[in-house]
Amino acid sequence: MWKILRDLLRYNWEFTAGVILLAGVAIVALLSFVSPYPPLDVYVVAPDLPPSMEHWLGTTSRGQDVFWQLSVAIRNTLAFGIVVALISRVIALAVGLFAGYAGGPVDRLLMSVNDTFIVVPIFPILVLFYFVMRDQMSWGLLALVAACLGWAYDARLIRSIALSLKTREFTAQSAFSGMNAGEIVTREHLPYVMPVVFTTTMNNMNWSIGLEVTLSVLGFTDVNTPTIGGMIYWANQHAALVSGIWWWIAAPVALVIAVFVALFLLAVSMNEYIDPRSRLARMGGG
Amino acid sequence: MGPILAVEGLKAYYQMRYFGTLREVRAVDDITLEIQRDEIYGLAGESSSGKSTLIKTIARAIRPPLNVVDGAVRFDFAGQGPRDIYTLSAPELAATRWRHLSYIMQGSMNVLNPVRRIQHSFVDFAFRHMDLPMPAFLRRVEEHLGHLSLRPDVLESFPHELSGGMRQRVTIALATVCRPDFIIADEPTTALDVVVQKGVLEMIRRLQREMGSSVLFVTHDMAVHANLTDRLGIMYAGRLVEEAPTRALFRQPLHPYTAHLIRSLPRIGDDTPRHGLEGRPPNLASPPPGCRFHPRCPLAMEVCQQTTPVMQELAPGHRVACHAAAQGILP
Amino acid sequence: MTVPLLELRSVGKTYAGGGLFSRRRVAAVKQVSFTLAAETPEVFAIIGESGSGKSSLARMVLGMSTASEGQVLFRGQDLAASRGRSARLDFMRQVQPIFQNPFEAFNPLTRVDRYLYATARNLTGAKNQSEAEAAADQALQQVGLSLTELRGRFPHELSGGQLQRAAIARALIPGPSLLVADEPVSMIDASLRMTIVNLFRELRDRLQVSILYITHDLATAYTISDRIVIMRQGEVVESGDARAVLAHPQHPYSIQLKNSVLSVEGAWNDDDDALAHGATRSTEGTRP
Numbered sequence: 001m002w003k004i005l006r007d008l009l010r011y012n013w014e015f016t017a018g019v020i021l022l023a024g025v026a027i028v029a030l031l032s033f034v035s036p037y038p039p040l041d042v043y044v045v046a047p048d049l050p051p052s053m054e055h056w057l058g059t060t061s062r063g064q065d066v067f068w069q070l071s072v073a074i075r076n077t078l079a080f081g082i083v084v085a086l087i088s089r090v091i092a093l094a095v096g097l098f099a100g101y102a103g104g105p106v107d108r109l110l111m112s113v114n115d116t117f118i119v120v121p122i123f124p125i126l127v128l129f130y131f132v133m134r135d136q137m138s139w140g141l142l143a144l145v146a147a148c149l150g151w152a153y154d155a156r157l158i159r160s161i162a163l164s165l166k167t168r169e170f171t172a173q174s175a176f177s178g179m180n181a182g183e184i185v186t187r188e189h190l191p192y193v194m195p196v197v198f199t200t201t202m203n204n205m206n207w208s209i210g211l212e213v214t215l216s217v218l219g220f221t222d223v224n225t226p227t228i229g230g231m232i233y234w235a236n237q238h239a240a241l242v243s244g245i246w247w248w249i250a251a252p253v254a255l256v257i258a259v260f261v262a263l264f265l266l267a268v269s270m271n272e273y274i275d276p277r278s279r280l281a282r283m284g285g286g
Numbered sequence: 287m288g289p290i291l292a293v294e295g296l297k298a299y300y301q302m303r304y305f306g307t308l309r310e311v312r313a314v315d316d317i318t319l320e321i322q323r324d325e326i327y328g329l330a331g332e333s334s335s336g337k338s339t340l341i342k343t344i345a346r347a348i349r350p351p352l353n354v355v356d357g358a359v360r361f362d363f364a365g366q367g368p369r370d371i372y373t374l375s376a377p378e379l380a381a382t383r384w385r386h387l388s389y390i391m392q393g394s395m396n397v398l399n400p401v402r403r404i405q406h407s408f409v410d411f412a413f414r415h416m417d418l419p420m421p422a423f424l425r426r427v428e429e430h431l432g433h434l435s436l437r438p439d440v441l442e443s444f445p446h447e448l449s450g451g452m453r454q455r456v457t458i459a460l461a462t463v464c465r466p467d468f469i470i471a472d473e474p475t476t477a478l479d480v481v482v483q484k485g486v487l488e489m490i491r492r493l494q495r496e497m498g499s500s501v502l503f504v505t506h507d508m509a510v511h512a513n514l515t516d517r518l519g520i521m522y523a524g525r526l527v528e529e530a531p532t533r534a535l536f537r538q539p540l541h542p543y544t545a546h547l548i549r550s551l552p553r554i555g556d557d558t559p560r561h562g563l564e565g566r567p568p569n570l571a572s573p574p575p576g577c578r579f580h581p582r583c584p585l586a587m588e589v590c591q592q593t594t595p596v597m598q599e600l601a602p603g604h605r606v607a608c609h610a611a612a613q614g615i616l617p
Numbered sequence: 618m619t620v621p622l623l624e625l626r627s628v629g630k631t632y633a634g635g636g637l638f639s640r641r642r643v644a645a646v647k648q649v650s651f652t653l654a655a656e657t658p659e660v661f662a663i664i665g666e667s668g669s670g671k672s673s674l675a676r677m678v679l680g681m682s683t684a685s686e687g688q689v690l691f692r693g694q695d696l697a698a699s700r701g702r703s704a705r706l707d708f709m710r711q712v713q714p715i716f717q718n719p720f721e722a723f724n725p726l727t728r729v730d731r732y733l734y735a736t737a738r739n740l741t742g743a744k745n746q747s748e749a750e751a752a753a754d755q756a757l758q759q760v761g762l763s764l765t766e767l768r769g770r771f772p773h774e775l776s777g778g779q780l781q782r783a784a785i786a787r788a789l790i791p792g793p794s795l796l797v798a799d800e801p802v803s804m805i806d807a808s809l810r811m812t813i814v815n816l817f818r819e820l821r822d823r824l825q826v827s828i829l830y831i832t833h834d835l836a837t838a839y840t841i842s843d844r845i846v847i848m849r850q851g852e853v854v855e856s857g858d859a860r861a862v863l864a865h866p867q868h869p870y871s872i873q874l875k876n877s878v879l880s881v882e883g884a885w886n887d888d889d890d891a892l893a894h895g896a897t898r899s900t901e902g903t904r905p
Contacts, residue, residue, distance in 0.1 A: 172714065172716070176788075177735040177739060187727070480877045481877040509880050536881055546808055547808055552837055553839075555864060563809060563812075565776075566775070566776030
């Protein structure tokens with residue numbers, strides 16, 4: 001395992017760059033636990049100060065230190081993104097693998113549901129959701145709803161791989177070894193599906209973080225919990241760019257871009273590594 | 287005139303790096319052979335013998351990670367003198383292909399463009415080599431097809447409208463319409479039914495007799511070699527182990543591997559028991575020292591594990607690379 | 618008269634083919650009937666070229682697809698009528714497949730021995746890993762391999778011959794009475810082929826297993842078959858005792874088939890060689 005990581009770090013610059021970027025972001029997020037200022041408090045420091053030795057990224061118009069706010073914000077945003085990605089992966093895998101392997105009426109039913117979810121316009125639904133739930137809206141609930149909306153494309157991808165695997169002879173041999181559908185799908189087919197799952201996880205995280213930022217900037221979420229989108233929302237509320245408090249907007253934007261780039265680089269490099277063909281070639285069988 | 291093809295000490299290896307591990311697979315390891323004009327030379331061997339890689343290398347149809355590490359491939363097309371194909375420039379190479387050297391690939395019935403009629407494939411591939419105006423070219427094509435017992439209306443068909451055997455004949459017609467001096471055929475009949483295979487092989491034999499071209503015919507099927515080829519070379523694990531006129535080779539093989547290949551084939555009406563060979567072909571990334579066949583060889587001696595045997599001519603036109611054979615021990 | 622092991626009654630299989638505008642019905646198998654007795658194990662060969670329907674037939678016998686017409690009966694039970702997982706498992710304890718390409722039959726990313734253990738655990742009474750390993754080892758010994766050779770290996774580390782033998786060992790673990798081998802040696806190198814063909818003969822004699830041997834190779838069928846049917850475009854054109862049929866075929870297609878087989882000895886029988894013999898008025902041409 002460590003050998004794999006070491007090889008990847010040494011020979012794949014995309015992986016190295018991605019790891020470094022993500023490590024930097026993670027450090028910032030972890031530092032949030034030692035923040036000297038309670039994250040939800042306002043007016044704890046002098047407002048509108050530019051970056052300096054004391055306040056590394058300056059302060060906001062609401063009297064908060066930008067850096068420490070940012071650390072909590074990125075932690076919350078990342079957590080949101082991870083939760084959504086995980087839940088939607090599980091749904092996509094379950095639906096895709098099962099529909100692909102079972103075929104027939106089960107497949108048709110699942111794909112009808114799937115296609116409905118693809119066609120549904122996500123953003124208006126989420127906005128509607130906000131307006132309906134209003135005060136009972138919480139981050140957990142939002143994550144769940146986003147996960148339920150984000151699995152459909154990937155389920156189809158996974159299903160197409162499952163369909164092609166079904167016709168391969170080792171599937172028939174597994175069946176004649178007495179394995180049931182569940183065993184075949186998880187032990188035999190899953191390794192072929194993993195590269196797709198991995199890439200789509202990264203994409204999904206990017207998507208969900210983007211979603212969160214969009215919703216928060218527009219004020220459709222609980223803007224008192226610090227998140228990246230929330231910071232930008234408040235910066236807009238206080239017309240930060242116009243007032244010249246550019247560091248308030250620049251910091252969260254730069255950091256979230258770093259997250260996107262890091263996830264993308266990791267997805268690309270890990271994907272090549274996990275791909276069965278390159279695995280086979282490395283093992284010596286290609 | 288000299289041989290039409292002279293391969294000297296050819297070595298072609300796959301050299302790959304994956305995440306830091308270097309793998310060198312010695313697919314073609316020091317091959318020397320000659321093919322004369324107007325002969326059908328067969329190349330036999332099993333999977334991982336390197337025969338497909340060898341002919342790809344001869345045709346200069348390779349690209350990295352497969353690289354030529356040593357040796358030369360010299361063709362001598364009429365009156366031009368021997369030239370190493372790897373020294374040709376791109377335009378010279380293009381002029382050589384199809385006109386002097388054509389290549390029938392494995393699974394070539396799938397080579398035809400499925401959305402174009404056969405006639406267009408002929409135009410795409412062969413027209414520019416023949417220096418004829420289009421009507422004359424098409425007439426020549428029809429004539430050629432007639433020679434091969436193909437109806438002219440085949441030109442109007444799409445590939446999927448033809449059976450597998452017909453497509454293979456069309457591919458052969460395509461490869462020979464320019465009457466090349468040298469034809470390389472890589473398992474052209476392997477995927478065909480036995481009945482169809484016979485017809486296609488007859489066609490190849492007739493073509494060769496008429497055109498006087500040389501054919502390098504690669505297949506693992508020893509019965510096909512026995513019925514078609516004039517001379518036969520046997521490959522094992524990237525090396526040439528025996529080479530002789532076909533009849534002499536089958537009558538008295540000198541290398542234990544060849545002997546086994548011939549004697550293990552069952553025949554209808556023959557009840558003598560046949561046996562398989564133990565073990566497996568070596569991994570070409572780390573082949574055994576000395577003779578590569580020694581782990582499976584019934585005649586293996588100590589010297590076989592230490593020194594690689596070289597090809598020696600032990601009978602007229604009959605070369606073998608085997609220590610036992612050199613000492614007169616017959617398999 | 619005991620219940621036959623396998624009985625096919627006028628079995629047919631039709632596929633709906635054609636494109637968007639022409640729904641064609643392709644009859645892959647038409648009216649095939651034969652019986653394998655239960656008392657005496659035999660090697661029953663089905664000879665056919667591509668398009669003869671032999672693979673469709675194999676799939677029906679294995680229960681992987683259902684017959685469009687007729688019945689496939691295993692020990693008197695119609696395969697189409699059996700339902701449920703336990704019936705299927707019982708069937709798999711009696712009938713096992715051997716596929717054409719051993720490198721496809723095993724998942725390249727999975728170790729080979731896992732299939733053996735899974736078969737032992739699911740289809741025999743093996744309750745834990747050591748019992749499964751014992752069953753696997755015993756089966757491997759039957760085919761001339763051993764568990765120590767195979768343990769932990771991936772498919773690409775073995776030769777085609779070894780891998781196919783491992784597949785046969787896996788099929789033998791539940792103690793089946795019928796093996797359905799679909800072109801089991803066509804993808805194996807010539808030098809390793811006879812080991813497997815001879816193994817089939819041993820399985821019939823030593824383990825009393827019947828084998829449905831499906832192939833296009835007349836020569837290997839000749840060496841081990843007891844009875845033979847020759848199929849062409851879905852129909853049986855000739856059947857009977859293997860030696861008799863192959864020595865003296867009656868049907869024109871069988872004759873043509875036998876004459877087309879190239880052999881080493883036949884190359885120099887006459888001064889003129891086998892390739893120039895006779896007009897091969899081949900059955901090929903443009904598709905209907």
